[in-house]
Amino acid sequence: MAFDALIEASEEALLVLYANGDSAAARALTLRLTPMALRVATRMLGDGSEAEDVAQEAMLRLWRVAPEWRQGEAKVSTWLYRVVSNLATDRLRKRRGVSLEEAAEPEDGKPAVVDLMIDADRAEALQVALASLPDRQRQAVVLRHLEGLTNPEIAQVMEIGVEAVESLTARGKRALTTMLAGRREELGYDHG
Amino acid sequence: MTMGDKDKTHDPLEVFFGAARAATPEPSPALLARVLADADAAMQRHRQTGPHAAVARVPRRGGLAALLAVLGGWRTVGGLVTATLAGLWIGFAGSDRLSDVAAGYLGGGAVEVLGTVDLLPGDDVFALAMGTEG
Structure with missing residues (x-):
């Protein structure tokens, strides 16, 4: 062809x-x-x-x-x-085998979220925060906000209903917001 | 500005999502080469182990096609139809006329011979078979 x-x-x-x-x-x-x-x-x-x-x-x-x-x-x-x-x-x-609380913490030797923010590396900061989300929430947030799929498309991918997708993305985003903006002053969130 | 854009500007996470979208990981040439090698290998396997043509959706079978498949195809069904018609004819015409048909196929003498054939062997043949004579 x-x-x-x-x-x-x-x-x-x-x-x-x-x-x-x-x-x-x-x-x-x-x-x-x-x-x-x-x-x-x-x-x-x-x-x-x-x-x-x-x-x-x-x-x-x-x-x-x-x-x-x-x-x-x-x-x-x-x-x-x-x-x-x-x-x-x-x-x-x-x-x-690693609890969610432990998973949320950066491993030894890796830059903490605050350092990543100071470096303005928001993408990596998001990645660290994403890693602490439950799998299904992470999957829904990635597909919705990074891949740009619609909720019905995500529902097909995840083989669940659209309402369940909305619930997963909403909970995921709430958790991300807390993690990324909870220490906004410390992270310099307002400066950029 | 659309409603969606307005929502995004108010979403405190959007700066992170935007940064992540901009930092898209690209596949390395090595990864692409491995994926292509897998594709070639899988294609070879398809060729060796079965019909490698893509299977389009298989249409549902109709009732007649399903019956034919169960009975073993047109050849078997042809035999069944012949036997059924023969049975019907015998039933209507009666067994008396069978000799006429047999005479037509085999000749009159053959019909007479058929009528005198002893289908149950006599005592002498039975004794011979059992080895009791002599």
Whole structure:
């Protein structure tokens, strides 16, 4: 298939082409979907190396499922969001044994939230705060506020109702607000 | 400014979300290469282990197609139809006319022979079979 056509093709069409042996479709899907898988995994896990593993594993599952893909039943991106989120959640559960209170604290040698704020590295401060949220809240907040999905889309990814999504994101944001703004003076929150 | 934009400016978390969105991690060339290698390997496996054409949604089978599948296809159904019609004909025409049909197929002499065949062996044959004679 021509390169232009591949750029414009839907993810589902590309997956069907891949399943029929089209290597160019595999490249197009890789370039289109791997960044998204890595983004979500990184924001869920807060660890680049683990996130790469999860992104690769999620893409591998996509390649494997391609021949049996049922057209029209689910969006490829929705399916991939779900697989990445579930793989990341599995890894988070394996890390357990650490209480939420302990998880909220930065590990020794890592910069505290206050330092990150002084460095104006809000993205990393958010990542630290996200890490202390319960898995489902974190997943909902990441998909809503960092990936920009709508609540119905998130409901599909998480296989729950829209109201449950709203509840998860609201609770997650309340907790984040408390963590990030609770010491606003100390953190220099008002200065930028 | 839309309502959503206004909401965002009042959301104290938005500066953090915005910063995080701007700091998007990009996949390394090594990761992309591994993903592509997986794609190629999976494609090879599809070729070796089964139909690798993408399976579109399988249409539901109609009632006749389902019945045919259960009975074993058109060939089996053809035999069943023939046997059923033959039974019906015998039932209507009666067994007397069977000899006429047999004569038509086998000739008149054959029908007479059929009528005299002893289907139950006599004592001598039975004794021979049991090894008691002589």
